[in-house]
Amino acid sequence: MKPLAFRMRPRTIEEIIGQSHLVGEGKIIRRMVAAKQLSSMILYGPPGIGKTSIASAIAGSTQYAFRTLNAVTSNKKDMEIVAAEAKMSGKVILLLDEVHRLDKAKQDFLLPFLENGMITLIGATTSNPYHAINPAIRSRCQIFELHPLTAEQIKETLQRALHDQERGLGKYRVIMDEKALNHLAQASGGDVRSSLNALELAVLSTPPNEEGDILISREIAEECLQKKSFSHDKDGDAHYDVLSAFQKSIRGSDANAALHYLARLIEAGDLPSISRRLLVIAYEDVGLASPQAGQRTLAAIQTAEKIGFPEARIPLAAAVIELCLSPKSNSAIQAIDAALADIRAGKSGDVPDHLKDAHYKGAKELGRGVSYQYPHDFDNGWVKQQYLPNALKYKRYYEPKNTGKFEQSLSTIYEKIEKSK
Structure with a gap:
């Protein structure tokens, strides 16, 4: 059959x-x-x-x-x-x-x-x-x-199978515990085929009682549905959807959503993807708003790698919660991407002569490094001089964000230097 x-x-x-x-x-x-x-x-x-x-x-x-x-x-x-x-x-x-x-x-x-x-x-x-x-x-x-079926839709399918005399299990006198039906509907992760297969196994493997009724309890349903409520293919499209949702939840400071997606990745045993993504988030999304978060994230990952699952979930969860609730700044990635965009568009220009290498014979005759001023010879270790090529003399790549005390202090120094140019 x-x-x-x-x-x-x-x-x-x-x-x-x-x-x-x-x-x-x-x-x-x-x-x-x-x-x-x-x-x-x-x-x-x-x-x-x-x-x-x-x-x-x-x-x-x-x-x-x-x-x-x-x-x-x-x-x-x-x-x-x-x-x-x-x-x-x-x-x-x-x-x-x-x-x-x-x-x-x-x-x-x-x-x-x-x-x-x-x-x-x-x-x-x-x-x-x-x-x-x-x-x-x-x-x-x-x-x-196509989308996974909801638990209610799977439940409807199971009930249809239980009562169908021609193709289903209608010829059996099945008494289904409501908790058993709910388990089959909910624990298959939207996979209706698995739910139907588990239902059939439960009915066919359970002997009838003296009255001829087949009683299906929650325990029987759990035994017959030997399937996690969540499936994850590390090479599949859904894997990258989960990683994307994981990062966006942390970026959006939603700790509960981030922990949910972390749990999915942990259940898949995918520590390498978790580690890589957390390090990216620490510097891409938290960045200069809280630089110490990157160091602590790395420490949490190293701890997780040493102790392995299931205990690895603990330092990973701590890192996720900290990253979620840290101030956020993407100023560093925006700055380097803006600089790269200029380079790729051909906007570079010649290095100013006073910054060129002067450590070879004849460099002075070529005007290399002649007018360079050594900042350490000046008060506060700073002196006004041009560093960018002439074509980009007044270009600003870094735009500070006031989302953390650290970057606010950087911003004060940065703006003072920029105004003196």
């Missing part, structure tokens, strides 16, 4: 739960099906959220032939069979799983059939298509992002 998740796949667009932004009334895929004007598309999102279900529902709603292949395991011969069927019937809907792994030979074979509309491609991928899919395929497809 096929798995429950397979049996419960929606047969029509109307049966789909979730993804209302695509299949809801008046939305794009619903309109395409209603008008019988399908175009090739790429569906992307995390595993188990309905990519294959939407593809099969589209086929069921349009009555076109529906075939499923995998871009890795299916060969060119498999695609030739689909193409031959398309020539005979006029149109075939092809669900191509892992479409981002499509090699050039298979791609070149498919492209003419996509062009003439004989094959409507529905590519499924967990990778961001703008990063992972060949432009030749991507340009011929609509791109739709």
